[in-house]
Amino acid sequence: MENLQGENQTVMSRSSQGPKAVSRRFVTLLLLGAALLAASPGALHAYNLEDRVQRVTLENGMRVLLVERHTSPTVSLYIRYLVGAVDDGEGKTGAAHLLEHMLFKGTSTIGTKNFREEERVLKKIRETGTALDRERMKGNRADEAEVQRLAKALKELQSEAKEWIVENEIDRLYSENGAVDLNASTGQDVTTYKVSLPANRIELWARIEADRMTSPVLREFYTERDVVIEERRQTYESVPSRKLMELFLATAFTASPYRRPIIGWPSDISFLTPDYLEAFFKQYHSPNNTVIAIVGDINTAKTLEIVKKYFGSIPSHKLEGHHVTGEPAQSGEKRTALVAEANPYLVIGWHKPTLPSFEDYVFDVIEALLSKGRTSRFHRSIVQGRQIGEDVSAANGMPAARYPNLFMVAGTPRHPHTAEELEHAVYEEIDKLKNEPVQKQELEKIINQLRAEFIRDLSSNSGLASRLSYYEIITGDYRYMTRYVEMIEKVTPKDIMAAAKKYLHEENRTVAVLVKKEKP
Amino acid sequence: MKRNLALSLVILLISTGLALAEQVEKPKPQSWADPDRLSYEEIKFSPPRPERVVLENGLTVYYLEDRELPLVNISLIVGAGAVFEPPGKEGLAEMTGDVMRTGGAAKLTGDKVDEELEYLAAPISISLGMEYGTGSLSVLKKDLNRAFKIFADLIRNPAFDEAKLDQQKNLKVEELRRIFDKPQRLAFREFKKAIYAGNARGRLPVISSIEKIERDDLVSFHKSHFFPRNLRMAVTGDISKQEAVDLISRYFGDWDDEGDFGTAPLPKPQENAPLYYYEKKVPQSTVIIGAIGPGKESPDFYPFTVLDYILGSGGFRSRIFQEVRSNRGLAYSAGSFYEGRQGYGSFGAYAMTKSESTGQVLTLMEGILKDARESRIPAQDLHLAKRSIVNSYIFSFTSSHMIAFQYMMLEFQGLPTKFLSEYPAKIDAVSREDVLKTAERYLDPGKKTIFVLGDQSKFDEPLKSFGEVKRVK
Numbered sequence: 005m006e007n008l009q010g011e012n013q014t015v016m017s018r019s020s021q022g023p024k025a026v027s028r029r030f031v032t033l034l035l036l037g038a039a040l041l042a043a044s045p046g047a048l049h050a051y052n053l054e055d056r057v058q059r060v061t062l063e064n065g066m067r068v069l070l071v072e073r074h075t076s077p078t079v080s081l082y083i084r085y086l087v088g089a090v091d092d093g094e095g096k097t098g099a100a101h102l103l104e105h106m107l108f109k110g111t112s113t114i115g116t117k118n119f120r121e122e123e124r125v126l127k128k129i130r131e132t133g134t135a136l137d138r139e140r141m142k143g144n145r146a147d148e149a150e151v152q153r154l155a156k157a158l159k160e161l162q163s164e165a166k167e168w169i170v171e172n173e174i175d176r177l178y179s180e181n182g183a184v185d186l187n188a189s190t191g192q193d194v195t196t197y198k199v200s201l202p203a204n205r206i207e208l209w210a211r212i213e214a215d216r217m218t219s220p221v222l223r224e225f226y227t228e229r230d231v232v233i234e235e236r237r238q239t240y241e242s243v244p245s246r247k248l249m250e251l252f253l254a255t256a257f258t259a260s261p262y263r264r265p266i267i268g269w270p271s272d273i274s275f276l277t278p279d280y281l282e283a284f285f286k287q288y289h290s291p292n293n294t295v296i297a298i299v300g301d302i303n304t305a306k307t308l309e310i311v312k313k314y315f316g317s318i319p320s321h322k323l324e325g326h327h328v329t330g331e332p333a334q335s336g337e338k339r340t341a342l343v344a345e346a347n348p349y350l351v352i353g354w355h356k357p358t359l360p361s362f363e364d365y366v367f368d369v370i371e372a373l374l375s376k377g378r379t380s381r382f383h384r385s386i387v388q389g390r391q392i393g394e395d396v397s398a399a400n401g402m403p404a405a406r407y408p409n410l411f412m413v414a415g416t417p418r419h420p421h422t423a424e425e426l427e428h429a430v431y432e433e434i435d436k437l438k439n440e441p442v443q444k445q446e447l448e449k450i451i452n453q454l455r456a457e458f459i460r461d462l463s464s465n466s467g468l469a470s471r472l473s474y475y476e477i478i479t480g481d482y483r484y485m486t487r488y489v490e491m492i493e494k495v496t497p498k499d500i501m502a503a504a505k506k507y508l509h510e511e512n513r514t515v516a517v518l519v520k521k522e523k524p
Numbered sequence: 525m526k527r528n529l530a531l532s533l534v535i536l537l538i539s540t541g542l543a544l545a546e547q548v549e550k551p552k553p554q555s556w557a558d559p560d561r562l563s564y565e566e567i568k569f570s571p572p573r574p575e576r577v578v579l580e581n582g583l584t585v586y587y588l589e590d591r592e593l594p595l596v597n598i599s600l601i602v603g604a605g606a607v608f609e610p611p612g613k614e615g616l617a618e619m620t621g622d623v624m625r626t627g628g629a630a631k632l633t634g635d636k637v638d639e640e641l642e643y644l645a646a647p648i649s650i651s652l653g654m655e656y657g658t659g660s661l662s663v664l665k666k667d668l669n670r671a672f673k674i675f676a677d678l679i680r681n682p683a684f685d686e687a688k689l690d691q692q693k694n695l696k697v698e699e700l701r702r703i704f705d706k707p708q709r710l711a712f713r714e715f716k717k718a719i720y721a722g723n724a725r726g727r728l729p730v731i732s733s734i735e736k737i738e739r740d741d742l743v744s745f746h747k748s749h750f751f752p753r754n755l756r757m758a759v760t761g762d763i764s765k766q767e768a769v770d771l772i773s774r775y776f777g778d779w780d781d782e783g784d785f786g787t788a789p790l791p792k793p794q795e796n797a798p799l800y801y802y803e804k805k806v807p808q809s810t811v812i813i814g815a816i817g818p819g820k821e822s823p824d825f826y827p828f829t830v831l832d833y834i835l836g837s838g839g840f841r842s843r844i845f846q847e848v849r850s851n852r853g854l855a856y857s858a859g860s861f862y863e864g865r866q867g868y869g870s871f872g873a874y875a876m877t878k879s880e881s882t883g884q885v886l887t888l889m890e891g892i893l894k895d896a897r898e899s900r901i902p903a904q905d906l907h908l909a910k911r912s913i914v915n916s917y918i919f920s921f922t923s924s925h926m927i928a929f930q931y932m933m934l935e936f937q938g939l940p941t942k943f944l945s946e947y948p949a950k951i952d953a954v955s956r957e958d959v960l961k962t963a964e965r966y967l968d969p970g971k972k973t974i975f976v977l978g979d980q981s982k983f984d985e986p987l988k989s990f991g992e993v994k995r996v997k
Contacts, residue, residue: 075592076922077569108840114559171850175840177559180908182915186839202918204564211559230853237808238856238876242707314556345805346705378626378638388691394698418698449643456645456664459593463923 053462053486057472058304064320065292068311069472069482071299073465079300080185080200080465081209082473083217086295087288088193089268090261090328090406096280098268101190102232103281107197108174108188109223111215115173119221122168126223129161130278133226137275158226169223174212181205185466190266192404194477200466203301207310214314217289222278229276236267244346244518249414252351252516253403255340256410260331262403292320297473299465331355331408338514348423349518352430353402353410356507360479362491366503367400367411369495372450373442374398374413374433379449381436382415386429392421396430405478410514411507423517437504441497454489571921574758574928577769581780582753586932587768588760590924594665596761597925598675601936604749605655607724607788613737615729619692620742621652627688629677634688637674646671650678654725655788655865656936657749665762668771676775679750684742696734704804708876711802711810711977714996715872718800719814719973723791751783752776756936758928790867791816793971798994801987802977809882809978810874813889817862817869817966821939825864826950827958828871828966833909834901834959835892836860836873841908843892844873852888854881866937871966879978883985886976890990893972896963900956914948 058070092099112119136154139146178186178199186199201209240246250265257263267273296315298307334355357363375382375398382396396415403409417426461467476482574588606617625648628634641648646663648671659679663671703710713728720726759768793816817832818824836844836859848858858875873893877885921927934943980987987993 075590075924076571076918077567078918078922113556171846172840176908179839179841179912180915182912182918184916184919200919202567202915204567207562207564208559211556211562215556224850227850227853231849231856234808234854234876234878235856237878238708242806242808244705347702377642379635379642387695391691391694394695394702416698416702418694419701445643449645452643453645459595459664460662463593463595465922 054483057482058308059476059482060308062291062312062316064316064318065290066315066318066320067295067476068308069295069297069469069476070302070304070307071297071468071472072302072304073299073468074301077203077301078200078465079203079206079298079302080469081198081206081213082295082297082466082469083197083213084295084297084473084477085195085289086193086293086406086477087195088191088404088406089264089266090192090404091284091288091326092261092264092268093280093284095272096276096284097264098232098266098273099276099281099284100195101267102229102273102276103285104188104190104195104197105228105232106222106225106281107216107220108172109228110170110173110221111219112221113219114177114212114215115170115221115223117168117170119168122165122221122223125161125165125168126221129158129165129225132158132161134277134279137277141275162224162226165223171224174216177208177212181208192262192266193406194404194474196473198466198470200300206298206302206307207314210310210314214318217291217294217315218318220285222281225278225281229273232267232273233270236270236273240265240267244342244344245349247344248342248349248351248516248518251340251342252353252514255338255516256353256355256514257331258334259329260407261328262331262407262409287324290320290323291315291318293323295473295477297469297476299469299472328407334512334514337510340514340516341519342516343519343521345521345523346518347419348417348520349414350417350423350426350430351412351414351516352427352513353412354507354509354513355408356400356411356503358401358405358407358409360484362494362499363503363507364401365491366495366499367507369447369450369492370411370437370500370504371398371400372453373437373446373500376450376453381433382430385433386415386426390429391418392429393426394418396426423519427515427517434504434508437508438501442500447495447497451489451493454492458489567918569918569921571927572924574760574924574931575765576931577765579752579773579777581777583772583776583779584756584932584935585769585772586756586758586928587765588758588924588928589764590761594762596663596665596668596759596763598661598663598672598757598759599925599929599932600659600679600755600757601932602652602657602659602750602756603754603785603936604652604657604745606653606727607655608745608749608786609724609727611727612733613741614727614733615696616737616741616745617652617657618729619689619696619734619737620745621650621657622692622696623684623689623742624678624682624746625650626692627685628683629674630681630683632674632677634683634685637678640674641671644671648675648678668763672771673775679755680776680779682746684739684746686739689737689739689742693734693737696729697731700729700731700734707804707806707808707977708810710804711812711975714800714802714977715812715814715973715975718797718975718996719794719816719870719872720791721794721797724788725791747781748784749786751781752779754783754785756932758925758932760924760928793968794973796970797973799974799976799987799991800996801980801993802975802996803980804977805979806879806977807979808876808878809885809976809983810876811882811886811889811978812872812874812975813886813893814870814872814973814975815966815968815971817871818864818962819867819869820864820937821866822864824962824965825869827954827962828862828869829864829913830906830909830951830954831896831959831963832860832862832871833913834905835896837862838909838912843896844875844889847888847892848875848877848885854878854885854888858885879982880984882976882978882980882983883987883989886974886990887985893963893967894969897960897967897969900960903956906954906956906959910952910954913951917948920944 056071060068087100089100116122132154136158139150182202183199188197254263356367373381386393386396394416399412401409402412413430415426417423471485472482475484572588574586577585609616626634628637644667646667648661650659661671661675717726717728818828836842844858844860848855855875855877860873862869862871873889875885
């Protein structure tokens, strides 16, 4: 099951093999929701990661996590900001994501031939673009001649600006120095910039990243806005299962910002302004809202010197207490449908508390019981046994983890079985959770798997940097991941029955179904 | 010196406290070094080299020790792929791999295998692809013996349980029914059929071919392609060489089957192919221009790798990305791919754009390919491409298993082991002239395959202006 509510990325990345993917660097959507991340951390016992992690807080509040791993002369570098789509203003959905794209456009010293000259044109572009948007916003009552005039003026200014722009300089600098996995992603909760480099190139990263943390230039804004509209067309509009997921979240959440798509609603995206993005940037991209993780062939002391040299001087500001609308308790099933020329697809979600509450750990166990591996309950009973479903998975913590979220089940019925049959089969498994205590052996299996996964995760610089920085920024302490299996071991069969009864019931659930429209 | 002073001053101010820090001006980025002029300590890295051991029965093993974690990782490559399927039974290779994994072996049922492996947290995969198959096992050292015995049984003595075959067939049929729900996947599947028309690689599974596959087909496919001399293994991790050799000898040493290495004719470029059009009512078109490129053993492999980088796989600066996405905002995904295989390579330039700009994007892409054939690339483009490819090469050696796997793969592909050590120098030796020559040779307009999926009623230009249109479906 792919394409759940994933994160949106600046470029698509792809798994390394197979012609179904499109290019070495640009395909396969990642399923990087909290659920995936939460499924992977593990225990410590023999491999005391806590002893190997250096956690330093700079004077300006920026937190830095470092781990030395000398297996190859490479290093993975992650920067995470505690800002995401949940922070988009009303009518401004897609702002966090578009900003992330814009931060690849360079700074006042990277990507320009003469910033003073360029700035002059950029100012005019911004004025003209804003005027054009204002006219377009009038919809049917827009003055068509004025729209044409402004559009033409904008185009001319854009080609004038090209004279001063050195395009895609950030990517060029990184690539030339041997970078791989250069990318960024925006989630509901967090925005991430990542890259892996030969280990001697850390200063290049610091130079570029500190610069774009302080002096980004939103050049080529209107073209990039169009790119994002194409991104939406590619990853949502053309893919019915993604559209269903968007509809599902918009239905499951009434008030919480999790109801909105990360990429934004089309009509919001097309009116996002550089002014808004700049204000948004200033508000959230402060060192005290930032976590950096550096894992690889480094000398910790020398690396910290570089980090301090470049990031230490960035002033922080007081973070505004940001109010996020809470989700009122649900009291009755919500049900919705998408009719499309595609095969049936089913999504079910129940509201629940988020991490680090104990109940969230319980739901991680439930997720594993239901759908981790070929011996999981869904696979054994629904896919293999009755063969009702092609694929059925559970995911805890959708769509993200900063605020109360959902336990979700999604699946595809196997023809001629229907979404309705699949739904009933899922409920039968949910009822078993409520009524029958889980056997010891089944819990042991899950703990064995989580422990082994934790060890496997230690063998990748980027995987480790990703997890450390994620848990540090979300929970405030990366040790959430190092102590994870210990917590999971505390979950009892009784806890599972209690959580299932308390949350996995009809009044608390939302169901979305993709209904196949036959071709005319 | 002045620069350093200015910076340390800022640090000093900030270190006196946050309240003060808020009044500090932004550091002037001008005071930072030009990122192109930073200097770096040299990296000297010689990746470890795996040892090669051949058992008496011809089974080749690559071994590399790695004691970082208490894990053992094992991979294998076998010369068994879809290219060897009899016509009409497309999907047989995939089903064989799937049911080897799920259908049990020797005295264990498939369900029992799953239970044991998942309790040990020791995943096994077996998957037969287009030209070859792979298998893998990752296991904690303490459980190695038990898990490896299962792995060996699945490879040597798969039970091919009928019920499991039925299940896998049913799942595959459902997957095929659902291909139409994901336009981009559908587009690349149809493109593959078009560019490999007339070759085994262009014959893809369909529902009717899956339905024809029976247990006996799996048994004989396995029997003819799984034998020691057609199989290579890589073992890395928390294990000594002697332990590794003993373990493999214990479970594979008495295996003396022989079989069929198989031959499959190589794909040839299509001569004056039509433009393939697949109609689907979606708001965004997928456009692919494909060509048969050089194989990995060809001297042209290196200049073509550079060419592909410059055209579309080299990130934001590559021409297709820059022209289609950065300059015009016409696509989110746009670029190219190239994979050198044994005897040939697959290349494609692609973009996904709204229906209304399909013609514009196709024109742009054809223009970029034409330009590559007609004029030498600028020296700085070549320089960037070569530096990027060479500098990132280090990432091919970030884990011991990755290293051992590459050696195993080289041998399987009939390439010398020096391929790996010579690669950077060969990339570095590529000239502008070489790139031009490979572009002329492989991107010949008479040998390309254009494929478009989308809704032509909304296109900005009729497809026929790009060539004779052949509708596929």
